[in-house]
Amino acid sequence: MKKILLPTDFSENAYNAIKYALTIYKNEECRFYLLNTYTPVLYDTEYILYNSTQPNLAEVYQKNSQNGLKKIAQKIKRDFNNPNHHFEQISAFNLLVDEMKEQVKSKEIDLVVMGTQGATGAEEILIGTNTVQAINKLRIPLLTIPSEYEYESPANILFPTDFQLHFSSPQLEPILNVAKNHTSKLDILHVFFGKDLDETQEKNKKNLNEVLDDFPHQFHTIEDKSITSAIKNFQEKNKVDMLFMVNNKHSFFENLLFRPVVNKIGFHIKVPFMVIPSGKFS
Numbered sequence: 092m093k094k095i096l097l098p099t100d101f102s103e104n105a106y107n108a109i110k111y112a113l114t115i116y117k118n119e120e121c122r123f124y125l126l127n128t129y130t131p132v133l134y135d136t137e138y139i140l141y142n143s144t145q146p147n148l149a150e151v152y153q154k155n156s157q158n159g160l161k162k163i164a165q166k167i168k169r170d171f172n173n174p175n176h177h178f179e180q181i182s183a184f185n186l187l188v189d190e191m192k193e194q195v196k197s198k199e200i201d202l203v204v205m206g207t208q209g210a211t212g213a214e215e216i217l218i219g220t221n222t223v224q225a226i227n228k229l230r231i232p233l234l235t236i237p238s239e240y241e242y243e244s245p246a247n248i249l250f251p252t253d254f255q256l257h258f259s260s261p262q263l264e265p266i267l268n269v270a271k272n273h274t275s276k277l278d279i280l281h282v283f284f285g286k287d288l289d290e291t292q293e294k295n296k297k298n299l300n301e302v303l304d305d306f307p308h309q310f311h312t313i314e315d316k317s318i319t320s321a322i323k324n325f326q327e328k329n330k331v332d333m334l335f336m337v338n339n340k341h342s343f344f345e346n347l348l349f350r351p352v353v354n355k356i357g358f359h360i361k362v363p364f365m366v367i368p369s370g371k372f373s
Contacts, residue, residue, distance in 0.1 A: 092177075093121045096194055096203045098187060100127065101159045106166070108206035108236040111363065113171050115245070118272065124198060125163055126181045128190045129156040149184060156182040188224045195231055202265060204234045207360065226338060232265040232367040237360060244273050245333040245363070251280040251322060254292035256339055256369055258299050265367055266335045270306050277308040278329065282321040284314075331362055339369040 095112060099105040112123070129152040160180040167178065183190045194200060207222055225233055248270060260267065270277060279299065281288075288296065296310070315321035322334070 093119055094124070094198055094201045095121055096124045096126055096191060096198070096200045098126045098128075098191060098203070098205045099160075099163060101163065102206075104206040104238040106163065107238065107240065108204055109163070109167065110170070111236045111240070111242055112204040112234070113167065113173065113176060114242050115269065115273075116176075117171075117173055118175065120175045120177075122177045122179065124179050124181055124194060124200070125160050126183070126190065126194060127156045127160055128183050128185050128187045129153065130184055130186060153182060153184065187221050188228055191225060192228060195229060200231060202232045202234060203229060204236065207235045207237050207364075226366055230368050232365060234363060234365045235360075236363050240361075240363065243332050245269055245275050246273065247330045248275050248277050248333045248335050249280060249322070249325060249329075249331045250277050250335045251282070251318060252299070252337065254281065254288060254295040254299070256337060257295050258302055258337075260302050262337075262367070262370075263302060266365060267306065269333070269365075275306070275332075277303060277306055277335075278325075278331075279303075279308060279310045280321065280325055281310070281312045282315050282318055283312050326361065333362055334360060334364045336364075336366050337369050338366050 093116065095116070097109050097112060099109065109125075157180070160182055164178055164180060181190075181194060185193070191203060195203070203225065205222065205225065222235055248266065250266070266277075269275060281296075300308075300310070311325070313321045313325065315324065325331070
């Protein structure tokens with residue numbers, strides 16, 4: 092049974108991500124863990140300020156959190172009521188990413204699905220601090236859903252890579268599972284910066300072709316000034332329903348996502364984005 096963690100702050104954006112998860116895995120038996128944490132800003136200010144006079148303030152936050160989770164569970168049952176899906180509710184006095192790490196370990200979570208923060212009036216979806224931290228700190232696959240994204244079956248999956256890694260079928264299982272269940276085509280995108288693939292990259296490309304042998308796939312090489320620009324241009328010219336990347340911190344991914352720009356980065360993600368860590372998940 093697949094175990095999926097669904098963080099929620101009870102916003103429409105969070106529920107939109109939940110809906111996506113329940114839909115894309117509707118034919119698989121899954122146990123979903125609905126998680127809400129209730130400390131963020133108030134932990135350092137109001138909680139400490141009023142704790143001496145209102146010792147039950149944490150209990151109020153806990154009750155609100157638990158009531159919110161119950162409402163989400165009722166809404167899910169009303170909207171979906173899928174016998175393949177089972178749910179547990181987790182209310183925790185903790186910071187979100189720290190609690191996610193604990194739950195991933197204790198529950199042996201296979202995948203986290205969460206919403207991204209929307210950018211009003213902008214073409215980009217801003218990936219906020221929590222999402223970037225989750226990508227950086229969680230050693231399991233993460234699927235992020237843009238705010239207000241309406242579900243489409245992931246028939247076309249874009250997979251940018253620099254061919255620096257030697258992939259195996261078990262490592263790529265999260266995306267291959269999606270591709271198998273939705274008859275997806277994988278478009279493998281390499282960005283050419285004026286230097287041909289070296290011997291190792293050529294071997295890794297050949298190996299990837301063999302790993303994907305049972306799946307419709309096509310290799311693309313685009314000359315562009317940056318990875319983000321290449322992804323954006325590819326999406327404008329081709330149908331893309333999901334973006335998939337491997338987080339190898341010693342490759343272009345680190346430069347792409349972890350630049351210190353006020354803890355937020357503008358990235359042209361208009362579709363669900365799955366990222367898996369390189370190496371063995373833990």
